[in-house]
Amino acid sequence: MRVQVAIIGAGPAGLMLGRLLELAGIDAVIIERRSADYVLGRIRAGVLEQGTVDLMDRALAGTRMHAEGLVHHGIELGFDGDRHRIDFSALVGSQVMVYGQTEVTRDLMALRQAPTIYEAEDVELHDFDGKPWVTYRKDGVTHRIDCAVIAGCDGFHGVSRHSVPEQSLTTFERVYPFGWLGVLTDRPPVAHELIYAHHERGFALCSQRSLTRSRYYIQVPADEQVGAWSDARFWDELRARLAPETAEAMQIGPSIEKSVAPLRSFVAEPLRFGQLFLAGDAAHIVPPTGAKGLNLAMSDVATLADALIEHFTEGSPAALDGYSSHVLGRIWKAERFSWWMTSLLHTFPETGPFGRRIQRAEFDYLTGSLAAQQSLAENYVGLPL
Template identity: 55%
Template sequence: MKTQVAIIGGGPAGLLLSHLLHQAGVDSVVLEHRSRAQVQSRIRAGVLEQGTVDLLRSCGLGDRMDREGHPHDGMQVAWAGQESFFIDVRKHLGKRFMAYGQTQIQEDLHAACDARSARVIHEALDVTLHGVESANPHVTFVHAGQEQRLDCQFIAGCDGFHGVSRKAIPANVLREFEKVYPFGWLGILSETPPLPDIVYANHPRGFALASMRSPTLSRYYLQVPLDTRIEDWPDERFWQELKARYPREIADRIVTGPSIEKSIAPLRSYVAEPMRHGQLFLAGDAAHIVPPTGAKGLNLAVSDVFYLSRALADFYGTGSPFLLDGYSDMALRRVWASVRTSWYLTNLLHRFPDSTAFDQRAQEHELEYLRSSPSAQLALAEQYAGLPFEAPGGA
């Protein structure tokens, strides 16, 4: 097989890149090691920034999102002994968020692939990248028991943190930055009406988050030790603990019900630099991981894909490598802005096991400053809402 761009990974980043390239007249083939059913069944992010919403609408993927998604204006913060306060992103910036699950986005992208008869190969095993430093790289893989080869001009690594793409960058080139947090998140999904806003809680018992996937689907999280076992947390215990971490007026509004999914996720911050090596470009979780505190992971993948699709379209349209050469630096500026925001919110809202009395009092006064200062709320709102996509000329 031959194509212009080989895309490794058929999650939201890979399929959105394929969709945008198709609209620009650029050919691609997507290789995904899981089955289509497995890809669509993953329960992941569900809060979309205004820039992500605008991009999905502009490329024809926004109809179902606008019908089924739940727009909201900001986030509410509560902490022990204090009234909660609301950071109104819409008031400060004129931007809104959309609660719309990654599962639904994946379904929309697969439907778009079907409509255009896109070349997406699921259950592509033993994917190996060759010649990424040459002008003519290729990818080998095994599908249906047969080894195959895909020749291309560029490779886009959209295969996540554990994928093969980043590993194709030599160790003496790749720089890795990582922070591992000393706790995880126990999350459940329930078919219950969510709270009207995203609500963060800082409590002596630990962090909690009330989020949503749709008007009838709620997502809740609890900070837990890293050695926590799911089987020790039946639904009844989860709901009791969740309500204990919120002020009474918020806890009383939480509608409980059976969980339909339950999982524990460790928290880490991770960035790989550069996001380009030779003819290989990284996008999404293949290049960076952020704690879910700031709801940045999926939105960062979308901005990476936007920059990369624009650069590839410009190269094939004009022959200029200018945007491709600037892709890594441009993407990383937005990545680090989001990594910093997620790191700030994680430190602000969680109880760390090794915190001193000084650390705790400083955290409380930071929360009080954020509550009382419109300027501090505006600064956080700018980052939480997501920075605008950069113009081709740079920042």
């Protein structure tokens, strides 16, 4: 097989890139090591920046999102029971939409006309400094795809970044000493907007997937085992970390999914290696606190799609040449915001009482400063693409 672009990974980043290229008449194949059912079964975040909403519309994939997504005009922050609402619409004239990453994936997958190769084993990237090609094995047969460009959208553990020689790559990483224990339940959310809460026992988040399905998180040690948490223990701990009126209003129910997600900050530089381009989680990871992971991946592939369209339709390499530096500027701003939100809202045992007093002072400054609230709102709803 010969194509213009080989996309590695059929998550939302790879599917969005494939969709944008397809609409522009550029020939691209997607290669995914997992099954389609596995990809759709992954439970991920669901807060979409306005830029991501606009990108779904550009991809002609926004119909169900607009029908079922929940527009949120703000969030609530809490600290030891004290509460403050950040009003995005009043502060910066924008908003976000709650629509699950699984649903984004489903919508993009349903629209795809070009080939997607699922359950591709032993994927290898070859000669991306010259004339690139990709091999994979399926049903016991090895296949080869020749291409002009490889887009690595296969996540943190994928083959794309790991195919780059170590001496060609610089990585920056911080692994946090805690994770998020998340529970999905078919109960109405406790509030119309997300609630982020700091408590001396640890961070808590009240989120949602729909008007009837809720997603809740609590901070736990990084090595915590899901099996140690019964539903009853989880609900007791969550409610202990929330303001009393919120805890009392919460409707609890059996979990339909429960998992622990580690938290890390990670950036790889650069993001271009010959004709191999990294995007999404293959290039960076952010803590989920700032709701930036999916949105940052979408901004990467929006930029990459425009650069590839310019390259293939106009013969200009300028945008591709500038891809890495362009997206890294936005990536680091998102890393900064996610780190700041994480630092404000989680407990860090190593910082002791002094650290918690600093966090309290930060919260008090934020809630008392219009400028500080505008900065939070501007970053949360998403910086311009």
